[in-house]
Amino acid sequence: MAKAALKASLFLGLMWALVAQVVLADEVKRYVVEGSRAAELDACVEPTERMRRMHFEFIKHQRTLTVHEGIRGSKYSLAGCVDCHISYNAEHEPQPINRPDQFCGACHAYAAVDLNCFDCHASVPNRPESSPEARAAHAAAGVGQPGHLAHAHPGGGER
Structure with a gap:
């Protein structure tokens, strides 16, 4: 009797996990916001499933390369994501990418994971090759001006 109950529990747990995975996949798909460059692409810098599971590792690795070795411009840069x-x-x-209805903010809220990258880093594009709209919005907000926290790195240089 106990064996049958254990098997039933394991079966129900497995079924619940499969259903949750399908629902999560459908929920996360909606977070690629229409109007973004990403919405027009089939995949990110890595296959989508790999990015969902490993993006934080890629970002942490890039952080180490940038801060400790001065290597910038990797395909895993946070600025590239933004x-x-x-x-x-x-x-x-x-629109700030960490807002609850935007790409990073929506997925992190859904997964109940703290999103603290943008406590220091810019949540909108700040590089010269970003769109004219982004540059105009930054100029109007004073982003990129000397002393602006989102762009000043303690060791010098831009983020």
């Missing part, structure tokens, strides 16, 4: 996944409102203003 440039590709950012969306714009009707006035062509970039």
Whole structure:
């Protein structure tokens, strides 16, 4: 009797996990925000499933390369993520990527994971190759000006 109950529990647990995985996959798909460059692509810098599971490892590895070795411009840069996944409102203003209805914020809220990258880093594009709309919005907000926290790195240089 106990063996049958254990088997039933394991079976139900497995079924619940499979259903949850399908639901989660459908939920996460909706977080690629329309109007972003990412919405037009089939895959990120890695296959989608790999990015979902490993993006934080890629970002941490890139952080180490950048901060300790001065290597910038990797395909795993946080600025690259923002440039590709950012969306714009009707006035062509970039929407902070960490907002609950935007790419990073929505997925992190769904997964109940703290998103602290943007406590220091810019949540909208800040590089010269970003869109004219992003540059105009940054200029209006004073982003990128000397002393602006989101762009000043304690060791010098930009983020």
